[in-house]
Amino acid sequence: MENRKHKISVVAVAVIVGWLIVPAEAGQKIQYKLNLRKGQSYYVRVISDSNVAQEMMGQKSIVEVTAGFGYRLDVKEVDEKANALVDCTFDWVKFRQKAPMMEVSYDSATAASPVPPGAQGVAIFLAAGFSAKITPQGQAEEVKMVEQLRKNIEAQIPEGPERKQMLDAFEKQQLAESIKELCLTPMAVYPDKPVGIGDSWSRTVSVVTQPLVLDNKWTLRDRKAGSAIIESATTVKSNPEALQDPAVKMKFDMSGKRFGQIEIKESTGQIVRSKITQDLSGQMQTGAAPVSLKTHGIITFEMSDRKPEAVR
DSSP states (O other): OHHHHHHHHHHHHHHHHHHHHHHHHHTSOBOOOOOOOTTOEEEEEEEEEEEEEEEETTEEEEEEEEEEEEEEEEEEEEOTTOOEEEEEEEEEEEEEEEETTEEEEEETTTOOSOOOTTOHHHHTTTTOEEEEEEOTTSOEEEEEEOHHHHHHHHHHSOSSTTHHHHHHHHHTTHHHHHHIIIIIGGGTTOOSSOBOTTOEEEEEEEETTTTEEEEEEEEEEEEETTEEEEEEEEEEEEOTTSOOOTTTOEEEEEEEEEEEEEEEETTTOOEEEEEEEEEEEEEEEETTEEEEEEEEEEEEEEEESSOOSSOO
16 A cells, blocks of 8 residues: 555656646747758748728729749758758649629639639749748748749740830849749748747848838747747838839838737748738829728748648
8 A cells, every 4th residue: 555655656746747847848948940851842832812902082992812822842952051952843823813893713723724814923833933042040042033934934925015124124033032022031030049938039121022121020929749839020111212113103102010920840940830910001102193002911821841632
């Protein structure tokens, strides 16, 4: 009987000690980083759902837009600083737009007919891609288009006086910047030093393809089941110094907030899932008539080392 009591007390002590150790481990600071492995393939899905309410000269309208991109990320090399050289190939695109007197819907996973007018801008990415260097902090550098994407773009631009201007814009890496900001920027969230629960870190980013500045702040909120739960909060404002094409004769003045949650797999640094909500308001100036804008959108980003069985 005494031995049994002794065993029970030992178990009880072990449970209590174990319970006490958990908070201590959770309080440790960890250096989160993206740990891509040479020879490994990863599968990424980026989906943006948004609606834009606009008003011009008393006339109001709402436009709903969904754009989705899926690509396979193949790691070719990893250097001594853990920078990963990757090739990315698009294997899925989706586009839906609903506006007054106009609706476009296209999903490459289920489409059995030609690409409808209005969806060619996303369809050109299929079977094409880009290359890049991705740092352990998730920041993309040296983004370059592969030749197939360039050929796809050239095939979609009709002959005419604007063809050369549009091709010149792509040559100036505007498309590469668009790809970077859409497909890779969601990964640039890692801290540059070890952090513990409750710690925050910040980074300001200028969006090249839009006249916006993002003041980002991330906070490690929790650690559970091998994952880090990070809160994301961003202040968005216009960037008066951003380059705008004078030929377009369009100027944006927008501001607002982004907020959401990011889940990172601690063993690999992969962003398992990121869901960010964006609310912006302001106006667009086209010629003499200003257009009031108010947008609401949700951007999701997922990364896995297994190919998705189905695309949403």
